[in-house]
Amino acid sequence: MIQMKFKTSKELEAHRSAVLKAQDPKRKWISFCVGTGCIASGAEKVAAAMKLELKKNGPKGVQFKETGCPGFCERGPLMVIHPEGIFYQNVKPEHVHDIVSRTLKKGEIIKELLYIDPSSGKQVTNEKDVPFYSKQKRLILGNNPLVDPTNIDDYMAVGGYTALGKVLSEMKPEQVIEEVKKAGLRGRGGAGFPTGVKWETTRNAKGAVKYIVCNADEGDPGAFMNRSVLEGNPHSVLEGMIIGAFAIGANEGFVYCRNEYPLAVKNVTLAVQQLRDVGLLGKNILGSGFNFDMSVVRGAGAFVCGEETALMASIEGKKGVPKQRPPFPSQEGIWGKPTNINNVETWANVPFIINMGAEAYARIGNKTSKGTKIFALVGKIKNTGLVEVPMGTTLKEIIYEIGGGIPNGKKLKAVQCGGPSGGCIAAANIDVPVDYEGLKQYGAIMGSGGMVVMDEDTCMVDVAKYFLKFLLEESCGKCTTCREGIERMLEIVTRMSEGKACLDDIALLEELANVVKDTTMCGLGNTAPNPVLTTLRFFRDEYIAHAKDKKCPAKVCKALISFNIDEKKCTGCGACAKRCPQSAISGENKRPHKIDQKKCIKCGVCESTCKFGAVSRR
Amino acid sequence: MQVRRGIEEVIPTVNMRINDLDVMAEEGQTILEVCKFYGFDIPTLCWDEGLSPYGGCRLCVVEIGEGKNTKLVSSCTYPAQEGLIVRTRSKRVDHARKMVIELLLARCHTSKVLQDLASQYDVEQVRFPLKNDDCILCGLCVRICKEQMMAEAIGFVDRGKDMKITTPFNDKTDTCRRCGACMYICPACQARCQGPDVKDPICNGCLSMSPTCLDFYDDAQCFMSESACGTCVRERKKEEVSKKEV
Numbered sequence: 001m002i003q004m005k006f007k008t009s010k011e012l013e014a015h016r017s018a019v020l021k022a023q024d025p026k027r028k029w030i031s032f033c034v035g036t037g038c039i040a041s042g043a044e045k046v047a048a049a050m051k052l053e054l055k056k057n058g059p060k061g062v063q064f065k066e067t068g069c070p071g072f073c074e075r076g077p078l079m080v081i082h083p084e085g086i087f088y089q090n091v092k093p094e095h096v097h098d099i100v101s102r103t104l105k106k107g108e109i110i111k112e113l114l115y116i117d118p119s120s121g122k123q124v125t126n127e128k129d130v131p132f133y134s135k136q137k138r139l140i141l142g143n144n145p146l147v148d149p150t151n152i153d154d155y156m157a158v159g160g161y162t163a164l165g166k167v168l169s170e171m172k173p174e175q176v177i178e179e180v181k182k183a184g185l186r187g188r189g190g191a192g193f194p195t196g197v198k199w200e201t202t203r204n205a206k207g208a209v210k211y212i213v214c215n216a217d218e219g220d221p222g223a224f225m226n227r228s229v230l231e232g233n234p235h236s237v238l239e240g241m242i243i244g245a246f247a248i249g250a251n252e253g254f255v256y257c258r259n260e261y262p263l264a265v266k267n268v269t270l271a272v273q274q275l276r277d278v279g280l281l282g283k284n285i286l287g288s289g290f291n292f293d294m295s296v297v298r299g300a301g302a303f304v305c306g307e308e309t310a311l312m313a314s315i316e317g318k319k320g321v322p323k324q325r326p327p328f329p330s331q332e333g334i335w336g337k338p339t340n341i342n343n344v345e346t347w348a349n350v351p352f353i354i355n356m357g358a359e360a361y362a363r364i365g366n367k368t369s370k371g372t373k374i375f376a377l378v379g380k381i382k383n384t385g386l387v388e389v390p391m392g393t394t395l396k397e398i399i400y401e402i403g404g405g406i407p408n409g410k411k412l413k414a415v416q417c418g419g420p421s422g423g424c425i426a427a428a429n430i431d432v433p434v435d436y437e438g439l440k441q442y443g444a445i446m447g448s449g450g451m452v453v454m455d456e457d458t459c460m461v462d463v464a465k466y467f468l469k470f471l472l473e474e475s476c477g478k479c480t481t482c483r484e485g486i487e488r489m490l491e492i493v494t495r496m497s498e499g500k501a502c503l504d505d506i507a508l509l510e511e512l513a514n515v516v517k518d519t520t521m522c523g524l525g526n527t528a529p530n531p532v533l534t535t536l537r538f539f540r541d542e543y544i545a546h547a548k549d550k551k552c553p554a555k556v557c558k559a560l561i562s563f564n565i566d567e568k569k570c571t572g573c574g575a576c577a578k579r580c581p582q583s584a585i586s587g588e589n590k591r592p593h594k595i596d597q598k599k600c601i602k603c604g605v606c607e608s609t610c611k612f613g614a615v616s617r618r
Numbered sequence: 619m620q621v622r623r624g625i626e627e628v629i630p631t632v633n634m635r636i637n638d639l640d641v642m643a644e645e646g647q648t649i650l651e652v653c654k655f656y657g658f659d660i661p662t663l664c665w666d667e668g669l670s671p672y673g674g675c676r677l678c679v680v681e682i683g684e685g686k687n688t689k690l691v692s693s694c695t696y697p698a699q700e701g702l703i704v705r706t707r708s709k710r711v712d713h714a715r716k717m718v719i720e721l722l723l724a725r726c727h728t729s730k731v732l733q734d735l736a737s738q739y740d741v742e743q744v745r746f747p748l749k750n751d752d753c754i755l756c757g758l759c760v761r762i763c764k765e766q767m768m769a770e771a772i773g774f775v776d777r778g779k780d781m782k783i784t785t786p787f788n789d790k791t792d793t794c795r796r797c798g799a800c801m802y803i804c805p806a807c808q809a810r811c812q813g814p815d816v817k818d819p820i821c822n823g824c825l826s827m828s829p830t831c832l833d834f835y836d837d838a839q840c841f842m843s844e845s846a847c848g849t850c851v852r853e854r855k856k857e858e859v860s861k862k863e864v
Contacts, residue, residue, distance in 0.1 A: 260651050302777070319774070324695035326675055477774075477781035478674045479757065481714075484721040488746050508745055515717040518690050518710065519676045 001121050002312060005279035008287045010166035016156045023157060024300070025336030028062045028104070031080045031145045034090075035069030035231050036263055037224070038076035044091065044138050048076050049093040053100045053532050062104060063069045065154075068144035068232015071374075071386030072132055073224075075115060078144060078586065081441075085125040088113040118404050120384045126131035127279075135402045137364065139372045141388045145408040146234035147269045152274045155235040161280065163354035167243050168288040176247035177203065180350065182358035184370035189215060189306075189343035190418060190447040191523075192369070192436035198340060202248045205338035210250040213334070213341040215311060216264065216478035219303040220419025223450035225374035225386050226344040230257065230264035233348075234271040238294075238351035242280065245292045245585055248340050254451050255312055260301055275376060287305045303474035304421075306448075307522050308341045322475045322522035343448065361526065366392030369435035373446070373581040378418075379453035382407050384407060387451075395430040399453060410455040413554075414538070418447025420467045420474075423534030424460065443534040460539040461555035465493045465529035475524065482525030485516035489532055496543065497557040499550040510536055555617040556600040562618050563608075567592040567616035632700040637707075649693035649704055650678055654683045661715065662733060663722075663805050665694040669765055673758050677718050681705040690714055706750035714740050722806070725751045729806040733826075752806075755781055760802030767799050 006012045022476040026146055034043050034052065047066055049332060054064055059189060075089035088099070089109070090569060102108040106153045114123040115130055123561060124130050147154040155161070166177055180198030214237060218226040230237060241253050255272075257265050272294060275281040283291045297315050302308045305320040310333045314320040315473030333339020348372055353361045362370050369391035375398065377387045382404030389398060395415060406412050414424040417434075423444035425432065434437045435574065454463065477483045490508045495501040513529035513536070520526055535544060551558040563584075565576075570592040577585040577593055584600045595615075597604070607615040628647045634657055643652040648671060653660050663675035673695035680693045684703050692712065705711065716739050723732045724746040731752075735741075757774065762782060764770045771794035775784050785791045 153837075324671075324692070326697060327698070337682040365835070459721055472779055476775075477778040478672075480674065480676050480718055480721055480754070483755070483778060483781070484725060487719075488721065491747065512717065515714050519714045519718065520675075521673055521692060521695075 005277075006127055006286060007279065009169040012161060012165050012286065013490075014164070016396055019153045019157050019258050020543065021278045024191040026083055028059070029101055030062065030064045031067050031082060032064065033069055033076060033078045033145065035065040035073070035076075035144075036080060037069055037073030039263075040335075041073075041076040045093050046079075046091050046154060048069075049096040049352050050099070051273070057097075059237055060102050061476070065146060065148050069141075069147050069228040069386065070133075070145040071141050071228065071388070072130075072383070074384040075385070079113075084449075086125060086128045087115060087130060087615035089115045094316055096358075110538075111271060118407075129394065132385065132387075132402055132404070134390050135251075135397075137372050137390050138388045139352055139364070140229060140345065140407065141232075141237065141374060141386060142273045143227065143236065146463075147233050147235075149234055150227060150270055152235060152271070155233065159355065160235055160351075161239055163282065163351035164239050164242055165286065167246060167354055168286045170289060173203065173247045173249060177355070179358045180353055180418045183361040185346065185349055185353060185361075186369060186436065188345035188349070188373065188448070189345060190421070190445055192446060193216050195342060198330060198342070199244065199248050201328075202338045202340040205331050207338055209252075209399055210248055211334050211337055211339040212241060212245050212250045212253040213308075213311065213315070213339060214246060214253070214344055215306060215308065215341050216255055216261070216268075216344045217263075217299045217306040217311060218344070218448055219258065219306050219474070220421075220448055220450045222378045222452050223376045223419055223444055223448050225376055225449050227264050228386055229344050229348055229374075230268050234264075234268040235275075236348045236352065237268070237344055238271055238275060238347075238352060240347035241294065242275075242285070244340065244347065245294075245348050245352060246288075246290050250340065251291050253291070253292065254334075255294060255296045255304075256299055256315060256582050257296060258299040258301055258305075265296060265298055270314060279412075282482040285389065287369050290380045299461055302476070303544040304522070309522065311341065314340060322524070323476050324467055337456070345449075354510050366390075366433060366435055368437050373434070373449055375434075375449045375451045377403050377451050377453065380406055380453075380455040381411065381453040390433070391435045392433040394433050395425065398434065398451070403453065406453070406455050408455075408517075410457065412453065412454050413458055414453040414454045414463075415458070416444075416454065416463065416531070417450070418445040418530075419472050421445060421452070421524065421528045421530055422447045424454075424463065424538065425534075426538040429538075443530060443537060445530070457554055457556070459497075459552050459554035460535040460542045461493060461496050461552070462554075462556045464532045465490065465497055468493060468528075471524070471528045476522075476530070477519045479517045479522075479525055482522075485512055485520075485525075487526055488512060488527065489516070493532070496546040497552070498555075498559040499546070501542070501547040502548050506536070506540075506547055509543075563595055563600060563602060563604070563606055563615055565595055565618050566614045567595050569612050571614075573611075575611070576609045579605050579609050580606065586602070632698055632702075634698055634700070634702040635783050636704045636719070638859060639830070643698040645698070647690075647698045649680060649682075649696045649698055649702070652698050653680075653704070653706055654691060660692060660693055660706055662739075662760060663754065666762070666803060669758065669761040670697045672761065675718070675722075675754065675756050677715055679711055679714050679718075681708045681711050688779050710737070715739055720744055721746070725749045725800055725808055728752070729754070731805050735816070753783060753807045755775060755783065758805065759783060762799045762803045767797055769793055769795060769797075771795075772800065818856045 057413040059494055062512050077091045078087040079091050098110055105429050116123050144156055177196050177199050185195040186192040216226050216230055245253055255268055281293050299305050302320045305314045307322050308329055310320040315334055329339040329341055365371050372388050372390050374386055376387045378384050387402050412427045414426050416424050417439055425444050427433045429442055467541045472490055475482045475486055492505050495552045513532045542553055545553050572590040582599045582601055584596045585593050631642050632640055632645055641656055660678050662678045664672045671694040673692040678693045679690045681688050682691055682704050711714055717736050719739055719741050723736055724744045727748050760773055763772050771791055772785055777784055
């Protein structure tokens with residue numbers, strides 16, 4: 001660790017070259033993910049066992065580095081052995097001994113731990129050859145598995161704080177803004193407002209005191225890219241923020257992180273303290289005369305606090321309730337002072353723009369949307385995890401080439417983009433380029449980047465119901481249309497899934513959804529009806545089937561289906577009857593059984609119990 | 619252009635267009651204030667002249683902008699801006715207001731104010747199951763308590779569908795002076811008062827009303843006319859009736 005305060009950017013560079021010099025590129029070291037995803041799969045136990053094993057039996061000089069999330073959470077805990085790049089997945093504490101004695105000492109490869117590509121069925125030894133990784137462009141996530149988030153030297157070794165040194169010693173604030181504008185960076189929080197323009201507005205706003213905020217209140221169900229960046233590489237975000245503060249002329253910053261991300265809060269708090277210790281935060285940073293400090297604010301867990309005005313209220317210590325824009329935060333923000341709010345990923349992009357140069361950065365992506373975007377690819381897909389691709393990559397490429405397609409030979413039905421505020425894109429439209437404008441034309445939004453893949457077994461009415469339930473919990477309750485409207489929409493959709501709706505209800509649902517979208521004040525309410533509107537747009541026949549024929553085509557809505565036993569397939573083993581909680585199944589031994597529909601509560605235990613596929617939904 | 623107010627204060631103005639009429643407004647005014655000044659009627663529920671704007675009821679929405687890029691905003695919170703084009707009663711606005719009234723009426727169907735609005739806007743049926751609530755969460759009482767009475771005795775608790783207005787910890791509080799301002803300002807929930815209930819933490823304004831209040835205090839404490847509330851009168855009549863029966 002560094003024990004000095006950097007007074008000039010030359011000192012910073014000198015330290016970096018000292019760090020790099022101490023690192024032998026051919027040295028053996030292990031990169032092991034201890035992000036939240038891998039911890040959930042037991043990474044902490046593996047790490048403890050590994051450290052012990054290395055101490056006891058390990059070859060000397062092997063460094064064991066606990067890093068951030070590389071994104072392939074489904075296969076965690078993940079381990080990569082450098083410099084060969086041997087990729088082990090699903091590592092358990094019992095594998096630790098083998099890894100040390102065979103791979104580290106003898107160079108043998110343990111075949112059980114290798115990743116098997118589901119599309120080709122081949123084992124992959126090297127991390128680089130894993131199709132999930134090789135088809136991505138990992139600008140921001142790329143450093144996560146190389147860096148120990150608690151060690152600032154690690155970040156410096158991969159080129160960290162070069163951009164800051166360059167900005168503070170060579171550039172003027174206006175030049176930085178010009179560079180960001182030229183790069184075409186747009187807000188990664190979802191709305192896609194040009195970042196450079198936002199910075200300029202805040203810079204030009206009246207008032208000496210200005211604030212910047214990093215919005216890390218990621219609340220979409222199934223989205224976790226901001227968490228991974230903050231946990232795995234907090235310094236990249238903080239570097240972007242210091243550069244932004246310099247460009248905007250702000251002297252104080254906040255990282256607003258939800259408390260449900262304990263590791264992210266811990267790592268980013270530690271990183272801020274490290275920056276203060278080395279003089280990259282505080283007064284007269286790198287001798288430039290620029291003063292800046294920041295603090296970490298923990299959110300109490302409200303989805304609506306991701307909305308910028310509610311977020312600012314929360315920072316001020318008030319209840320997180322959105323307010324009218326204009327005045328925009330860039331004019332009147334926290335405590336009435338001009339405030340610039342950007343998403344975690346937006347800030348993390350800034351150092352790359354400065355290092356690469358605006359032109360090179362603008363070459364990534366397509367015409368309207370530049371750079372890369374991280375998506376959380378989840379749901380019914382073979383490879384789940386974080387995927388970073390250039391803007392404009394088609395949805396098809398993401399799902400089939402990186403995601404590996406839909407498991408169990410099922411067909412793709414729709415992709416839900418942008419979280420609860422987003423919309424469902426039907427399978428017919430998956431050639432759409434994933435950028436701000438592309439998704440908009442199908443009623444979805446980029447959002448923070450959640451991507452939930454749904455197969456043919458998904459009921460779209462049920463999906464709408466799920467998101468409405470989430471939003472009902474999270475609506476702040478200020479606006480009538482959002483508070484009452486979402487509740488009423490949920491009522492209608494619930495009626496549909498229970499077979500109690502009529503065709504008029506579809507019209508009412510659509511009418512109400514449009515008014516809620518139109519009339520509510522903040523972004524949450526404006527986008528809340530999107531799941532309903534997009535499913536209505538592309539899957540109206542399913543709504544009609546629910547309302548008119550009282551049928552659920554995907555056979556999900558319990559009130560509209562029945563479980564039946566196929567007499568030809570049933571062997572009369574009685575396994576289902578034993579497990580049925582309602583004792584609704586009866587029949588003689590070795591004779592076909594029957595389900596008493598009056599007793600059946602449609603829990604589906606019989607279906608999952610039957611080994612012969614005799615139980616079916618109707 | 620500038621407006622001269624008094625001798626020293628000079629307030630800059632902005633030009634806007636409301637319902638095809640070119641108007642001038644002071645900077646810092648809201649669309650609603652300008653509309654009221656020029657006589658354009660906009661219905662409101664959560665707005666009051668003496669209180670800070672809230673923008674919660676969404677009844678005062680107006681359509682701003684031109685061509686395809688119009689949008690609905692709450693006029694009580696949206697600031698008057700140079701070149702703003704406002705339509706106070708377009709098809710879209712009416713449609714939204716009708717739905718707002720229908721939603722509120724479904725929540726609070728006994729309110730006379732809401733029933734009157736429904737009749738004014740031709741809302742003939744409520745297509746949602748009725749809820750029998752007596753508060754539309756407009757927050758006027760919270761704001762009058764804080765901003766005019768300087769008490770902050772009541773506030774919003776919880777969020778979304780569970781949101782309600784009450785005292786801290788739903789408990790009786792000494793901060794409440796029983797001034798009755800919350801009841802005075804309430805646009806919808808006149809039905810809320812259930813008579814002098816000592817357990818009711820919200821207001822108990824009637825506890826301070828003549829003549830029942832004299833059972834509790836030496837001096838009458840009522841700030842409201844009998845016709846504004848009348849629960850205390852009912853209470854008295856009940857007592858009289860029961861006495862007669864005895």
